[in-house]
Amino acid sequence: MNIPKLRDDGLAVVQNDPFDGASDYKAENATLDRLVVQKDRGRDLRFKYQMLHEIGDSPPKKRWLIKNVVALGETSAWIAPPGGLKSALLAELSFCVAAQRDWHGYKSKNSGGVVYFALERADLVKRRLRAYLVRSSDDIGGIAPIAIVPGMVDLMNAATVKDVVALIRAIEEEGELVYLVVFDTFAKLIAAGGGDENLAKDQGRVFANVQRIKDAVGCHVALIGHTGKDEGRGARGSNALLGDVDVMVTVSGDEIKTATVTKANDMPEGPLFSFKSEIHEFGTDEDGDPITVNIVNGDEVSVQSAPKPSEPKLSTNQRVMYRLLVEAGSGGLATEEWNEFAKENGITTKQRHYEARMALKDKGLVREYAGRWKCSG
Known part of the structure; x- marks a missing residue:
């Protein structure tokens, strides 16, 4: 197979493979493309990048x-x-x-x-x-x-x-x-x-x-x-x-x-x-x-x-739903996950799940972002 390489001036040359079998045109061009990309890294690109392996053992520190x-x-x-x-x-x-x-x-x-x-x-x-x-x-x-x-x-x-x-x-x-x-x-x-x-x-x-x-x-x-x-x-x-x-x-x-x-x-x-x-x-x-x-x-x-505001009154379903979210920790729960846990705790219908979620949200106890629910406090 013919192997493409880059000269110092950036031009491609082709050397003969000692095992001169059938030419693999796609492989040659893929190799050449990769070499050209490596050469282009020193040029003035609009977008800059860094390869993961170049970052080193220590991740970037917060300033x-x-x-x-x-x-x-x-x-x-x-x-x-x-x-x-x-x-x-x-x-x-x-x-x-x-x-x-x-x-x-x-x-x-x-x-x-x-x-x-x-x-x-x-x-x-x-x-x-x-x-x-x-x-x-x-x-x-x-x-x-x-x-x-x-x-x-x-x-x-x-x-x-x-x-x-x-x-x-x-x-x-x-x-x-x-x-x-x-x-x-x-x-x-x-x-x-x-x-x-x-x-x-x-x-x-x-x-x-x-x-x-x-x-x-x-x-x-x-x-x-x-x-x-x-x-x-x-x-x-x-x-x-x-x-x-x-x-x-x-x-x-x-x-x-x-x-x-x-x-x-x-x-x-x-x-x-x-x-x-x-x-x-x-x-x-x-x-x-x-x-x-x-x-x-x-x-x-x-x-x-600091004085804490009086806790809002919650129904039985709301207390159960809120407890499940508290137990989930800082990662919170997806809506379906929360529903499944609620079913396991005796709240069987999606309508009841929805009503409890909205009540907790209106009371400022929970919040939702990108499909996940978390406790507000």
Whole structure:
């Protein structure tokens, strides 16, 4: 058989096989194609790739900003009802990333610049960040690499990505690489382009552009959002948000708030920490009235001390269905799996299964994504 090989200049030559049997034309061309592909790897391809065996013995490590919470190259969503202190919490996170401070017991691993896009209430964001700076000025010399960008941003439009990246590059010229980008709020990113947060396709366009920003900059993107009318059912609008983020954190509670991971790709779900708010006073205005802002209190509050809401009343079928899902663990159950377990426990009809599932979902106890059901808490 004739064996094709590549010369140093990339041209193919054919050598005679000492066992000169029938020529296998397909085998020759397959071998040649493989050699050409190997040669092309050094060329300027639009899409880059890496072979599995080239990765090495150690898998790629997470590049944490705050260990076990936020990492470079990922997207997080932080949701709460209006007045739930989600923006105050992200302002505190921004300051900790910029000043390399541990955050509620989670270790700071890398520090860098922060760009906070305040699509609403920009003055409030400035006051909060200023309060954190004033309280820490003795330690960091009164400087933190945080840029606040007021005004609307249309991330429905792919052309906006170029403007956002150009702005980030300009901010980096101030001296620090940007590691965290915050968009407050996610709904405004869609509304600015005339989109509807209830439509998965509109959310998808925004997430595609968020990914383009991450690809260009290598930062973490944090999105601030609202819960719906029923807090237990998660973020307002299409549930596409749940599938597109790496981490989703829900903030709930009254006097004591608890930040809880409700979805994560490769970290445990459950409570992160609890916290309280406090009033920071800057001084007085021209009328002698105090100038204040509500911020997150840095004192440690144990998760156990946070009051738990009263448990909703459940029917017998609902208790059985809920217990089966709890026993399934973090992997949850597919609908049919859940139905089969319910049959084994005396709930025999699909109608009863459906009614119990929907009741548990309406009470905020369970959630469904991509055909699998999991406990919400």
